[in-house]
Amino acid sequence: MALNILFVAMGVFAGIYVGAIPGLSVTMATSLLIAMTFSWNTELALAVMIGVYVGGVYGGSRAAILLNIPGAPSAVATTFDGYPLAKKGKAGKAIAISTMTSVIGSLVGLLALWLAAPLVSKFALSFSPRDYFLLTLMGLLLVGSLGGKSVPKGLFAAGVGLMLGVVGMDPISGLGRMTFGITELRGGINYISVMIGLFGIGEALYQIRFRKSKVIRQEVGAIRPPMKKLLQMLPLSLQSGIIGTIVGALPGAGGEIAALLSYDTAKYTVRKPRVPFGEGAYEGVVAPESANNAAVGGALIPMLTLGIPGDSVTAILIGALAVHGIRAGPMLMISNPELFNTIVIFLLAATVFLLIFGMMGIRLFAKLTEVPRGILLPLIIVISVIGSYSINNMTSDVIWTLLFGVIGYFMKCRDFPVGPLVLGLVLGPIIEVNFRRAVIGASGVGGLIGEIFTNPLSLVLFALMSAMIISQIVKSSRKNV
Amino acid sequence: MKARQTGIYIVVLALAAVLLLLAFAITPFSEITISSDAAYPIFIASLCAIFAIWIVVSEERKRKHSKPVKDEETEQTEDISPDEENQSVFNLDALVMMGMIAVYGILLVFAGYIIATLVFTAGAVTYLYNRDFKTGLLVGFISTFIIVLVFKYGFSVILP
Numbered sequence: 001m002a003l004n005i006l007f008v009a010m011g012v013f014a015g016i017y018v019g020a021i022p023g024l025s026v027t028m029a030t031s032l033l034i035a036m037t038f039s040w041n042t043e044l045a046l047a048v049m050i051g052v053y054v055g056g057v058y059g060g061s062r063a064a065i066l067l068n069i070p071g072a073p074s075a076v077a078t079t080f081d082g083y084p085l086a087k088k089g090k091a092g093k094a095i096a097i098s099t100m101t102s103v104i105g106s107l108v109g110l111l112a113l114w115l116a117a118p119l120v121s122k123f124a125l126s127f128s129p130r131d132y133f134l135l136t137l138m139g140l141l142l143v144g145s146l147g148g149k150s151v152p153k154g155l156f157a158a159g160v161g162l163m164l165g166v167v168g169m170d171p172i173s174g175l176g177r178m179t180f181g182i183t184e185l186r187g188g189i190n191y192i193s194v195m196i197g198l199f200g201i202g203e204a205l206y207q208i209r210f211r212k213s214k215v216i217r218q219e220v221g222a223i224r225p226p227m228k229k230l231l232q233m234l235p236l237s238l239q240s241g242i243i244g245t246i247v248g249a250l251p252g253a254g255g256e257i258a259a260l261l262s263y264d265t266a267k268y269t270v271r272k273p274r275v276p277f278g279e280g281a282y283e284g285v286v287a288p289e290s291a292n293n294a295a296v297g298g299a300l301i302p303m304l305t306l307g308i309p310g311d312s313v314t315a316i317l318i319g320a321l322a323v324h325g326i327r328a329g330p331m332l333m334i335s336n337p338e339l340f341n342t343i344v345i346f347l348l349a350a351t352v353f354l355l356i357f358g359m360m361g362i363r364l365f366a367k368l369t370e371v372p373r374g375i376l377l378p379l380i381i382v383i384s385v386i387g388s389y390s391i392n393n394m395t396s397d398v399i400w401t402l403l404f405g406v407i408g409y410f411m412k413c414r415d416f417p418v419g420p421l422v423l424g425l426v427l428g429p430i431i432e433v434n435f436r437r438a439v440i441g442a443s444g445v446g447g448l449i450g451e452i453f454t455n456p457l458s459l460v461l462f463a464l465m466s467a468m469i470i471s472q473i474v475k476s477s478r479k480n481v
Numbered sequence: 482m483k484a485r486q487t488g489i490y491i492v493v494l495a496l497a498a499v500l501l502l503l504a505f506a507i508t509p510f511s512e513i514t515i516s517s518d519a520a521y522p523i524f525i526a527s528l529c530a531i532f533a534i535w536i537v538v539s540e541e542r543k544r545k546h547s548k549p550v551k552d553e554e555t556e557q558t559e560d561i562s563p564d565e566e567n568q569s570v571f572n573l574d575a576l577v578m579m580g581m582i583a584v585y586g587i588l589l590v591f592a593g594y595i596i597a598t599l600v601f602t603a604g605a606v607t608y609l610y611n612r613d614f615k616t617g618l619l620v621g622f623i624s625t626f627i628i629v630l631v632f633k634y635g636f637s638v639i640l641p
Contacts, residue, residue, distance in 0.1 A: 038638055039637040150536070150539065152535035152536040152539055153536055155528075155532045155535075156497075156536055159525055159526075159528050160496070163522065166522045170518040177507050177518060178503050178507065205575050205578055208572070208575050208578050209575055374609035374610030374611070375609075375620055378606055379602065379624055381601075382601065382602060385585075385594075385598075386628070386638060386641070389641040390638045395590060398586065398641055399586060402582055410570060414489055436516055436521065439516045444515060
């Protein structure tokens with residue numbers, strides 16, 4: 001266990017570093033970690049991945065506060081007030097507050113995971129294929145609609161992901177589909193290769209466009225935690241932590257939405273901030289930072305209990321578990337309860353290390369972020385290749401990775417979010433199997449529709465899904481008018 | 482901008498059409514039933530086609546409602562904003578890197594991981610980092626050595 005905890009610490013340290021560099025994402029780091037941790041035992045691999053996940057989400061706030069550039073998408077809302085605080089010479093205090101409230105948020109998410117996951121997984125055992133189908137479809141629609149600047153682009157990307165998931169043997173009849181007679185395609189497209197390509201190589205190619213941008217030195221003095229201020233902020237931090245956990249637990253929503261929603265809520269609930277929001281209010285740092293870290297625990301709930309990823313990072317974690325022969329889902333909690341407890345302990349340890357590393361070594365982190373991109377980016381590509389090859393020791397996987405790296409680059413250039421495509425690929429087979437089982441079980445589509453309307457859980461899921469689709473269409477058409 | 486948008490429309494619509502064709506090619510049309518292996522792909526491909534049309538419609542509406550950017554020096558209106566220009570797909574550095582990645586892929590198959598990685602990192606760092614060949618070569622050698630040491634001997638990962 002001591003070694004595992006050490007690896008959690010290393011993961012948190014690396015995560016803060018990755019998160020602090022604009023352009024390097026937590027998703028990219030965790031996808032690269034699959035290569036490194038391939039031959040490790042499951043617990044050690046999870047230790048470092050959870051460390052990177054927690055550290056990376058927090059690390060994004062560093063660049064957001066100091067440079068006005070969100071280091072990670074979940075730190076976008078932190079720039080609104082974090083940077084104005086830095087401009088006023090309060091960067092140290094802002095970082096201290098962001099660290100402490102990230103810890104509070106992380107603890108709220110952890111508590112929710114610890115309490116809710118066993119209950120959800122027990123409840124999930126009663127799910128029929130019909131409910132699973134509706135739930136996964138709802139998650140995918142949510143990802144597609146929330147995943148980027150354009151709703152149709154997100155949904156299109158998700159659809160393409162679902163179609164990629166069709167390639168290979170039919171899960172029910174075992175016949176090959178869209179394989180073009182190529183033997184390698186009979187097993188389907190390896191989604192880990194696709195993930196590494198899109199998030200690793202695609203991101204590196206995209207960042208090359210900005211390689212000439214100057215490395216900005218991050219100037220900050222000592223970090224002193226303002227305890228009095230922190231106590232004043234505690235209720236807001238808890239409120240944002242709860243919002244973050246709930247949003248994070250929605251399949252596909254993730255820390256970015258959680259942070260923005262919490263920031264928005266804080267603007268309504270904090271009646272009289274000393275400084276208005278957007279001009280350097282501490283509340284504007286507390287809300288998003290508590291929420292995005294709470295979303296980590298939240299996102300792990302659907303991943304561990306239903307096998308449905310809460311965000312892109314948990315999609316990779318599902319892949320990492322699969323590499324180690326473990327299938328995420330309701331049975332995981334029953335067949336392997338120790339693993340769940342281990343994850344909870346790792347998350348707790350990561351939160352403690354977040355506090356330690358967050359309050360110390362600011363100058364070291366600032367130096368680390370100054371590594372030139374011209375050197376860093378080729379190395380990311382090289383490590384991505386190892387990651388892809390190590391899964392099956394097949395060159396065809398490497399080719400997929402390189403190909404999807406180029407596709408990812410084009411998608412990013414044209415504002416097509418890559419997250420929905422990956423989640424479509426991961427969720428596609430689950431959606432299809434459950435859809436077909438539900439149709440066969442209900443003797444046709446008419447029967448399935450009838451069952452949806454007579455079963456309370458299915459009806460609730462269907463109503464939620466319909467409301468989501470309608471609200472997105474209305475929102476999209478309003479945006480365009 | 483209009484040409485750029487047209488390019489996106491063509492790619493998206495063509496991709497949707499290809500997906501539909503592939504889905505319908507799985508099973509002869511007369512044998513398709515709701516629980517057959519082709520029904521789900523046809524359903525998803527149809528959704529993709531709807532989303533592709535939605536993209537075209539919404540982007541066109543967006544374009545019509547967006548104001549053209551005025552060039553302050555020439556007082557002429559431009560169709561491309563500086564931000565959009567930066568978003569261009571045809572960025573020379575990125576395209577050169579894609580070429581290097583393609584060569585890297587070929588070298589991986591024919592020359593093995595170590596030689597391919599050494600050539601790629603040295604070449605890529607030279608190109609991306611001030612066109613400095615000495616630094617490129619040095620980074621290439623050191624990084625390849627460290628990667629092989631860490632992954633092959635440290636983590637027992639089989640290299641390509």
